[in-house]
Amino acid sequence: MKHEVIVTCALTGAGDTTGKSGFVPISPAQIAASAVEAANAGAAVVHIHVRDLDTGQGSRDVALYRETVRRVRDSGVDVVLNLTAGMGGDLVLDEEDPLKPVDGTDLVNAADRLPHVEELLPDICTLDCGSLNFGEGHQLYVSTPDMLRAGAKRIQELGVKPELEIFDTGQLWFATKMIAEGLIDAPPLFQLCMGIPYGAPAEPALLQTMVKMLPENAQWASFAIGRDQMPWVAQSALLGGHVRVGLEDNLYLSKGVKATNGQLVERAVGILENLGATIATPDQARTQLNLKGAARAEAH
Template sequence: MSDDVIVTAALTGAGDTVGRSEHVPVSPDQIAKDAVAAANAGAAVVHIHVRDVESGQGSREVALYREVVERIRESGVDVVVNLTAGMGGDLFLDPADPHRAADGTDLVNGLERLPHVEELLPDICTLDCGSVNFGEGSQLYISTPDMLRAGARRIQALGVKPELEIFDTGQLWFAKTMIDEGIIDAPPLFQLCMGIPYGAPADPGLLHTMVGMLPKGANWASFSLGRNQMRWVAQSAALGGHVRVGLEDNLYLSKGVKATNAQLVERAVSVVEGMGSTVATPDAARRILGLNRSHDRQGVTS
């Protein structure tokens, strides 16, 4: 067990959840307010996607990220900002003609997924460490070794900490390869993403195996979806890792009771403290993760 456990709140994601819960934040103002509420509830880190305000669908629009981050920074509430850099990897294929990208495809190269990171210089940004069949149908998430190496080098040059998103064991293998190549700085930060069809299943034995595969000195967290969310808080903390909760991964506080992000953070804090650990503050999280302190609170290199 870890003495200081970092709680991350994944606020909104890009999935089709807006119509399923009125609590899923959509506008920059709503996302920023949820970030502040999650921080006040005990989250040291907020993981941020943005959404098109009209459609509610996930977006790569830099202006939306800018507004969210500015509102969080202007709030005066201290929290570590983690921006997704995973948007732009979606490929939908026509089953009858797989040479043609179908509607819904948003596929760009590794560097084109980073303009908001380049402008806003968050503490952390994600790096999805491989391709995967994404649910049923003909959707794939595409992140090739060439894309990943290009993205990792750019993130390293910016002085931003990459959170290595791992959806299966082969992706963990490749992330370790990038570390060995020197394009991921120490200490590395892993997020073990489990229960997402069709990557790593939400199996405690597999989590234990993946933790055993991590390089020495790595920081890590894990999460799972839906009703497994709080179980994974306990699993992660018991194995010495950090935790992630939030409406990106789970909409419910209990059966039939829809949650807010702050309520999920409060529940996670209760689980962690009930296990005898301390919930890390933002400053403690920065120390644990080895975050680049050359970025001031306004996101400008000093």
């Protein structure tokens, strides 16, 4: 088991969860406050999406990212910033005419998924490493090999660490190919995403298999959604990985009890400490992940 475990808190996501829990943050002020709460509870990293203020749905609005990041940086709380760059990959098809996209489609090229990363230069941004049948119906997440190469190259030029989001074994295969092609700087950072329909199921044996497929020098974390979130904290740590919790992936502290991000981080920290792990500080996370953004954060 890794001695110093990095806890990431995924604060809000882009899913249709705001009507299911009043604790899911929507506005930049709410998201930033939730980031501070998570950091004070022990999260070294916060993973940030933003949401449209009118609809509560996920957004790519750079102004919303700008305000959220400013508020976190101005809070005086030290935390590593991880901004999603996965928005802009949604394709919803018409049942009768599959060549016709319908409402819910938000599909842009690799460059148009990164303007907030280019402006704000976070420590980390995500790179979703393949296409996926995303749940039921006619929705797909689209991220082709050439899109990924273009995105990885631009992220590398910016000096931002890509978190390679892996939803299935084929995506892991392609991510290792990008590493071999020199598009990902060492050490590569993987996030193994389990239980999202219809990617890799939340099966411990499958997690172990995926971990064995990782490059030898990889830093990695894993999470599972819903009721599997807290068991997965232990699964990941015992296999030598870091962990992720948060309202993006799970709304409950226990059956029928809605959680805040801070409470989910506190629960994860307790599990890790009971296993004998030390909770990594933001500076320890920066060192382990070889992040280049510390000086930029200080400049802001």
